[in-house]
Amino acid sequence: MLKEVIATRYVTPLREGGSLPGIVEADDLGTYVMKFTGAGQGRKALVAEIICGELGRRLGLRVPDLVRIQLDPVIGLSEPDQEVQQLLRASGGLNLGMDYLPGSLGFDPLAFEVGACEAGRVVWFDALINNVDRSWRNPNLLVWHGELWLIDHGATMIWHHNWPSAEKAVAKPYDASDHVLAGFGPDIAAAAAELAPRITEELLTAIAADVPDEWLADEPGFDSPDALRRVYVTTLLARARTIGDHITLGERSKDKPSQAPEWLAGKPPRRAVK
Numbered sequence: 016m017l018k019e020v021i022a023t024r025y026v027t028p029l030r031e032g033g034s035l036p037g038i039v040e041a042d043d044l045g046t047y048v049m050k051f052t053g054a055g056q057g058r059k060a061l062v063a064e065i066i067c068g069e070l071g072r073r074l075g076l077r078v079p080d081l082v083r084i085q086l087d088p089v090i091g092l093s094e095p096d097q098e099v100q101q102l103l104r105a106s107g108g109l110n111l112g113m114d115y116l117p118g119s120l121g122f123d124p125l126a127f128e129v130g131a132c133e134a135g136r137v138v139w140f141d142a143l144i145n146n147v148d149r150s151w152r153n154p155n156l157l158v159w160h161g162e163l164w165l166i167d168h169g170a171t172m173i174w175h176h177n178w179p180s181a182e183k184a185v186a187k188p189y190d191a192s193d194h195v196l197a198g199f200g201p202d203i204a205a206a207a208a209e210l211a212p213r214i215t216e217e218l219l220t221a222i223a224a225d226v227p228d229e230w231l232a233d234e235p236g237f238d239s240p241d242a243l244r245r246v247y248v249t250t251l252l253a254r255a256r257t258i259g260d261h262i263t264l265g266e267r268s269k270d271k272p273s274q275a276p277e278w279l280a281g282k283p284p285r286r287a288v289k
């Protein structure tokens with residue numbers, strides 16, 4: 016079960032995130048990146064963060080620890096930004112927190128080198144969860160202490176926005192051409208052979224149990240949170256069996272592959288990350 020903490024101080028917003036995540040301190044003395052139930056992306060983004068974040072971690076990928084955070088909007092009363100005030104007011108109760116990695120850098124494929132094995136594992140995992148948010152435009156990877164960390168799994172499992180489409184989504188191919196690690200020769204076959212057998216019903220059921228009932232309640236077509244958990248499990252389980260054969264790595268789209276300043280772009284050597 017995910018640890019539950021209470022937010023004690025709203026520190027600052029993270030402006031680079033579209034959902035306006037914020038840094039908060041909590042009663043366990045931890046510092047977390049908090050994702051709010053009241054954000055425009057809605058509670059399904061938080062469900063995806065838990066299911067995919069925990070799945071990634073259990074597959075051995077690095078994902079910062081997740082916690083449930085209780086928020087009393089009163090902690091943001093002195094926050095001057097009106098947008099933040101509204102977000103906090105709309106998010107009383109349970110929200111999601113991710114351990115804050117102080118001093119981490121955004122991953123840039125021109126500055127860091129990733130091995131084919133690690134790249135393959137990340138690409139296969141993103142294909143499984145249908146992550147459209149790990150492109151070179153928006154890598155959602157951090158480098159911390161020389162290692163690669165995966166963040167932001169809110170825009171995954173597109174099928175959970177339209178459950179009748181889920182059965183079809185199981186076999187939906189994944190185009191990894193614009194994936195931020197596409198240029199590192201990802202060894203997808205090795206990753207599929209290693210990771211697919213580890214996706215079991217027991218594993219997925221345990222992960223789905225971490226999602227709070229209140230984020231799963233009242234979904235049209237499902238009479239209980241557990242009925243909804245079940246379909247998250249069956250969809251990912253079925254997709255894991257075949258997705259390795261349906262990943263394409265084509266030509267990258269034309270725009271610039273990096274947001275890095277010119278003085279950094281192409282400057283050898285790149286630093287290796289694990």
Ligand SMILES: Nc1ncnc2c1ncn2[C@@H]1O[C@H](COP(=O)(O)OP(=O)(O)OP(=O)(O)O)[C@@H](O)[C@H]1O
Binds near residue numbers: 079113114115117166
């Ligand atoms: N655990 C963390 N430790 C340190 N910095 C983080 C962490 N999580 C997120 N960040 C920083 O905050 C930014 C926004 O976070 P994130 O991508 O999760 O938010 P989002 O609102 O879902 O963003 P997006 O605009 O990609 O949809 C990241 O790009 C990163 O710079």
Ligand SMILES: [Mg+2]
Binds near residue numbers: 032033153155167
């Ligand atoms: Mg992001």
